[in-house]
Amino acid sequence: MWTAMPDRPEPPGMDRTSEFALSVDDLTVAYQEKPAIWDIDLEVPEGVLMGIVGPNGAGKSTLIKAVLNLIPRAAGTVSFYGKPYERARSLVGYVPQRGSVDWDFPTSVIDVVTMGLYGKLGWFRRPGKRERELALFALEQVGLVDFVDRQISQLSGGQQQRSFLARALVQDAQIYFMDEPFAAVDAVTENAIVDILQALNKRGKTVLVVHHDLQTVAQYFDWVTLLNVEVIATGPTAAVFTPENLRKTYGGQVASLNGGILAGAAGG
Amino acid sequence: MMPLERWLIELLLNFVTREELNAFLRSPQNTAMLVGCLIAVSGALLGVFLLLRGMSLTSDAISHTVLLGIVVAFLLMTEVFGLHGDTSSPWLILGASLAGVGTVLLTEMLYRSGLVKQDAALGLAFPLLFAIAVILVSRYVEDAHLDEDAVLVGEIGLAWANTNSHCFANCESVTVAPDHEAAKFARQCNNCRELGISPRDERAVFSETCSNCGEYNPAQAWSAGLLEREPVLVFFPKSITVMLLLTLLTLGFVLVFFKELKLSTFDTGLAQALGFRPGALHYALMILVSLVAVGAFDAVGSILVIAFFIIPPAAAYLLTDRLAMMLLLSPLIGGVGAYYGYDLARGQLFSFIAVADGIAVLNRLFGLSLPEEWDSSISASMVLMIFILFLLAWALSPRYGLASTLIRRANRRRVFENQVVLAHIHNHQHTTAHDIELNVDHLHEHFRWTERKMSRVLTGLRALGYIRIIAGSAELTDRGDRQVHAFRKTMLEAHNIPDLP
Numbered sequence: 001m002w003t004a005m006p007d008r009p010e011p012p013g014m015d016r017t018s019e020f021a022l023s024v025d026d027l028t029v030a031y032q033e034k035p036a037i038w039d040i041d042l043e044v045p046e047g048v049l050m051g052i053v054g055p056n057g058a059g060k061s062t063l064i065k066a067v068l069n070l071i072p073r074a075a076g077t078v079s080f081y082g083k084p085y086e087r088a089r090s091l092v093g094y095v096p097q098r099g100s101v102d103w104d105f106p107t108s109v110i111d112v113v114t115m116g117l118y119g120k121l122g123w124f125r126r127p128g129k130r131e132r133e134l135a136l137f138a139l140e141q142v143g144l145v146d147f148v149d150r151q152i153s154q155l156s157g158g159q160q161q162r163s164f165l166a167r168a169l170v171q172d173a174q175i176y177f178m179d180e181p182f183a184a185v186d187a188v189t190e191n192a193i194v195d196i197l198q199a200l201n202k203r204g205k206t207v208l209v210v211h212h213d214l215q216t217v218a219q220y221f222d223w224v225t226l227l228n229v230e231v232i233a234t235g236p237t238a239a240v241f242t243p244e245n246l247r248k249t250y251g252g253q254v255a256s257l258n259g260g261i262l263a264g265a266a267g268g
Numbered sequence: 269m270m271p272l273e274r275w276l277i278e279l280l281l282n283f284v285t286r287e288e289l290n291a292f293l294r295s296p297q298n299t300a301m302l303v304g305c306l307i308a309v310s311g312a313l314l315g316v317f318l319l320l321r322g323m324s325l326t327s328d329a330i331s332h333t334v335l336l337g338i339v340v341a342f343l344l345m346t347e348v349f350g351l352h353g354d355t356s357s358p359w360l361i362l363g364a365s366l367a368g369v370g371t372v373l374l375t376e377m378l379y380r381s382g383l384v385k386q387d388a389a390l391g392l393a394f395p396l397l398f399a400i401a402v403i404l405v406s407r408y409v410e411d412a413h414l415d416e417d418a419v420l421v422g423e424i425g426l427a428w429a430n431t432n433s434h435c436f437a438n439c440e441s442v443t444v445a446p447d448h449e450a451a452k453f454a455r456q457c458n459n460c461r462e463l464g465i466s467p468r469d470e471r472a473v474f475s476e477t478c479s480n481c482g483e484y485n486p487a488q489a490w491s492a493g494l495l496e497r498e499p500v501l502v503f504f505p506k507s508i509t510v511m512l513l514l515t516l517l518t519l520g521f522v523l524v525f526f527k528e529l530k531l532s533t534f535d536t537g538l539a540q541a542l543g544f545r546p547g548a549l550h551y552a553l554m555i556l557v558s559l560v561a562v563g564a565f566d567a568v569g570s571i572l573v574i575a576f577f578i579i580p581p582a583a584a585y586l587l588t589d590r591l592a593m594m595l596l597l598s599p600l601i602g603g604v605g606a607y608y609g610y611d612l613a614r615g616q617l618f619s620f621i622a623v624a625d626g627i628a629v630l631n632r633l634f635g636l637s638l639p640e641e642w643d644s645s646i647s648a649s650m651v652l653m654i655f656i657l658f659l660l661a662w663a664l665s666p667r668y669g670l671a672s673t674l675i676r677r678a679n680r681r682r683v684f685e686n687q688v689v690l691a692h693i694h695n696h697q698h699t700t701a702h703d704i705e706l707n708v709d710h711l712h713e714h715f716r717w718t719e720r721k722m723s724r725v726l727t728g729l730r731a732l733g734y735i736r737i738i739a740g741s742a743e744l745t746d747r748g749d750r751q752v753h754a755f756r757k758t759m760l761e762a763h764n765i766p767d768l769p
Contacts, residue, residue, distance in 0.1 A: 032382065068541050086543075094541045105320060105534045106589045115531050119542030126527060151589040167538075 019082050021046040021175045021206040022067070027076030029059070029066045036062040038229045040076070044175075044208065049201040051211040051221035051237075055250050058228040060210040061097065064177045068094055080175060089119060093173030095164050097180050103153045109163050110135050110148045116167035138166040142196060158189030165196055175206040182211065194220055217241060272513070273504045274434050281502075286436070289502055299428035299505045301610045304650050306511035307564040308602030310518040311576030312584075314557050316591075316598050319581040320533050325387075327577035329375070329394035330368040330554070331561040331570040336401035337367025338562065343408055361562055368558025369551060371397060422569035424646045427507040430566075433487035437500035442489040446478045450494055454479045507567055514563045518556055522595060525549065530591055568647040575651040576602055583654075583661040586668045605657050609650025615642035685725050687755050688715070690734060690744065694752045697743050706741045 024042040028035060037059035044050060052060050065071045067078050069085050080088035093116075113135040114127045121127060139145050142162040147155065155163065161181055168176055178197075182190050197207055197220070211217060217224060217237065224241050226232040226249040233245045280289055292298050311327075318324050341363025345351040351359075371394055378389035444451055453476045457467045465471055484492060486499040522529065532539035532546035539546040557577070564573045580602035584594045608618055615623045623642040631638055663670045692714070696705040705714065712722035726742065729735045734748030744752065 065537075070537055070540055089541070089543050092541070094538060096535065096537045100537060101535045102320070102322075106585065106591050106594050107530070107534065108590065112534070115535065115538065118527060118531050118539075118544070121527070123528065123544070124524065153589075 019046070020044055021048075021081060022208070023079050023082075024063075024067060025077045025079075027063075027066060027078060028074045029062050029071060030074045035074075035229060037066065037227075040227075040231055042225060042231060042234060044206060044223070046081075046174075046206055047201070047204050048223035049197060049207045049209075049221050050223040050225060051209055051217050052225045052227055053211055053214065053217055053249070054227035054232075058249075060227055061179050063227065064094075064179055064208070064210060068092065068177060091174040093168040093171040093176040095168045095176070095178040095181060098157065098161050098164060098183065100179075103155075103160060105152065107152060108149050109144060109152055109155065110139065112152055112163050113138055113166045113170055116170040119171065134170050135166070138169040139163075141169060141199075142166045143192060158185040158192075161185050161189065161193065165193060169196075169200075173205070176200065176208065178207065178209045180210050180212065182213065214246070269506075269509055269513075270432060270434075273432055273509050276509075276512075277434055277502050277504060286500060286502060293431075293503060293505060293508075294428060296425055296428045297610060297614075299508060300424045300646055301607055303424055303427050303505075303507045303511050303567050304606035304610060304646070305603045306508070306515045307560070307567060307573070308576050308580065308606040308650070308654070309599040310511070310515040310560045311564070311573065312580035312598040312602035313518050313522050313595060314553065314560060315577040315581040316584065316594055317529060317533055317553055318557070318577060319585060320591075324578045324581075325390060326372065326375075326554070327557055327561070328574045329371050329390050330557050331565075331573045331577075333367045333371040333394050333397040333401070334364035334558055334562045334565065335367075335570060336397045336404075337363035337365065337370075337558075338565070339401050339404045339409060340367070343404065347408075361559065364562035364565075365555045365558040367397065368561065369554050372551070372554045422565065422567045422572065422647050424507075424567040424650075427567055428505050430507065431503040431505050432509075433485065434502045434504060435486040435499045436502065438495075438497045439486045439499055440489060440495055440497075441486060442484040442494045444478075444481045444484065444494070446481060448481075450480070450492075451478050452480045453477065507563075510563045511567075514556075514560050518560065521552065521556060525552075526592075526595075529553075568650070572647045572651050575654060576606075579651070579654045579658050580605070583658040586661045586665040589667070601657050601661075602654060605654030606650045609653035610646055612653050613644050613646040613649035682728070685721075686729055686732075686734070687752075689722075689725050689729065690748055690752050690755075693735060693742050693744050694749070703741055706743070708737055708740055708742055711742065 020043045022042065022044040024040050027037065027040040027042075029037050040063060052063065054060055062071065066073050066076075067085075069078075078085060080091055085092070110132065114131050116138075117127060117131045117134060121131070136145070136148065139148060142165050144159060144162055144166060147159060147163075152160065152163065161183075165178075165181065168178070181193050181197075185193070197209065200207055201222075209221070211220070218241055221237055223235065224237045225234040226240065226245050228249045228251075232249045233240045277289070284292075315324070315327065318327055338360050341357075341360045344363075345357065345359055351357075374393040374397070375386075375389045378384055378392055379386050384392065446453075455474050456477055458473045458475055459465075460467055460469075460472055463469075463471060467474075480492070484494060486495070487501050487503070489495050490499055490501070528539070528544050528549060531542070532544060532549050536546045560577075561570065561573055564576065568576070580598040581594065583601050584597035587597055588594050611617070611619050612623070617623060617626075624640045627638050627640045627642070630636060631640070661669065664672075666672055689711075692711075693706060696702050699705070704710075708726060711726070712719050715722065726735070726737075729748070730737070732747075733745055734751055735742050736745055737743075
């Protein structure tokens with residue numbers, strides 16, 4: 001179902017049955033009048049595995065937070081499958097940056113994973129046996145089944161990231177937002193996470209990942225958005241992840257990057 | 269509040285007689301202990317969330333600024349609406365909770381300006397509001413229920429005396445009007461002060477006023493001798509009612525919103541993304557903290573109350589790593605501390621050691637002449653006792669305590685030393701240089717250890733059956749060999765180091 005914006009006529013020729021998993025329209029977020037992201041237009045088709053790439057301070061995390069209504073928007077609209085966020089909560093899964101929480105919090109791994117189900121439970125209802133089973137299943141998928149009752153501070157960084165991933169998996173969402181899931185994890189964990197993302201993608205889920213490492217973009221993602229306050233380019237990786245676009249995104253910085261990335265990009 | 273008290277008394281009267289109940293409530297000790305425990309329980313419950321949100325000191329700020337709310341509400345009541353000012357009035361409580369929320373808002377506003385850090389913002393906001401409160405008190409409020417002493421440590425020892433009376437039989441209210449037989453009159457000079465003359469001066473003008481006219485409830489009427497039959501009365505301390513209500517409110521809040529509080533404390537972002545309202549919960553928490561701070565104000569003052577918010581959760585945090593358990597232990601520690609704190613104030617440590625004896629020993633040992641009787645501030649002693657419990661947790665907690673940390677560290681060091689020596693023997697025992705490398709008399713030189721340390725480790729390894737010593741040279745037993753491989757497997761696997769052949 002495509003709901004047209006009231007103040008903006010539906011573009012002619014728009015196929016009514018095709019819908020985007022996420023449409024962002026003219027989104028601007030400012031921190032004290034300094035724009036963090038500027039006039040973002042973004043349309044993400046259903047079922048893509050998309051990397052959001054850009055230099056430090058490009059507004060990648062800000063984009064995710066603004067889309068999920070976690071920070072105030074200065075302007076713009078966002079819709080998920082044609083619905084505003086308030087009516088699409090159950091379709092959306094979110095994995096914040098690992099550093100955004102206190103891992104010394106007195107709780108266990110399974111408890112953290114169960115938190116992903118709180119949204120479905122709603123106010124007042126407590127998680128029960130069914131929720132525990134769902135959480136266990138998610139922990140199995142991320143390979144943490146031996147750590148179920150561990151205090152979360154006793155996990156390694158990679159294991160913490162995986163528990164966050166399990167928490168998103170139990171949400172059983174249609175579209176996932178992941179804020180730097182590969183930050184400070186070792187190669188083994190990174191591969192495990194990529195496997196999970198691709199498995200999600202195979203099941204038809206749309207996955208958006210804030211990513212830092214240009215070397216792996218072409219390998220991991222079939223769709224990419226290059227961001228530097230504004231959207232520089234967005235589309236299939238093969239078409240968009242070009243030397244030209246990277247130069248626009250990173251400015252002079254890209255000159256010092258080795259040609260392998262761009263060659264890899266061209267090959268991807 | 270009165271109907272609630274009455275209901276509670278009627279409930280209690282099913283189990284005890286009226287005389288027993290009155291005797292219990294008229295004991296300063298029982299009321300002080302009860303009020304202290306209730307403050308400790310409600311403070312400790314809320315404190316858990318303050319601690320985990322990294323805002324323990326917000327309770328400090330709030331407990332001070334509620335004074336502003338109390339004073340402003342007091343002035344509004346007495347000056348603007350002409351009501352009687354009473355510190356347990358709902359208006360004062362409302363004012364106080366608004367002041368508490370105001371403090372948090374002001375702090376956040378200062379912090380969000382980006383010009384001051386969070387701790388500084390708190391430090392800026394609350395002294396400002398407190399200073400305004402102090403100025404208002406000293407300028408406008410003469411009725412001293414808000415003096416400096418009360419602000420410091422409160423008057424929990426007097427909590428028993430401030431009661432509501434409830435009448436159950438022979439209830440007779442009396443109105444004494446000037447024509448009542450018991451009315452007393454006093455002659456008063458109307459213009460003496462104005463003219464600066466003595467009442468004997470002939471210009472003095474007198475009028476008669478009734479000195480005891482007014483409404484007498486049954487309790488007042490009986491004590492003024494206006495009744496013939498003694499009414500059946502129960503005197504219920506107001507502090508107990510207030511703190512009981514607040515404790516139940518806090519407990520209910522924590523139980524009902526347990527899941528929501530946990531999520532929004534651990535991960536505000538996810539809580540918001542899932543459609544919970546972390547902001548609303550945050551302010552609900554702040555309102556409760558303000559309410560408890562006001563309720564506790566009379567009893568323990570605005571400084572010591574902080575201890576009831578901070579110390580029990582800090583102790584509970586050391587004892588468990590589950591939130592639910594922490595919410596159980598924290599009020600338990602607070603309550604036990606408050607209970608034995610009263611004993612401490614009266615000279616008993618955990619009801620079996622007399623403080624006087626301790627002082628007597630000090631006096632004898634050092635030739636001092638400290639007074640041996642011990643009678644000190646109840647609220648301060650409660651805080652001291654809660655802190656003693658914290659110290660016990662800090663030293664003895666099985667997982668995070670000082671003692672267990674030291675033991676664990678020593679254990680780890682011993683295991684590590686054993687493994688280092690075993691690995692060395694393993695690496696050299698089949699090489700040509702093994703008689704040089706593994707000579708037990710010189711082994712310590714290779715490690716640059718002291719001879720004593722090496723011989724201790726070797727003795728330990730032999731006792732465990734990991735090595736044997738043949739012709740002055742160490743070699744692994746089968747058991748020791750297995751141990752070396754097992755250790756490599758568990759400890760080094762994470763670093764992708766291949767197993768030994």
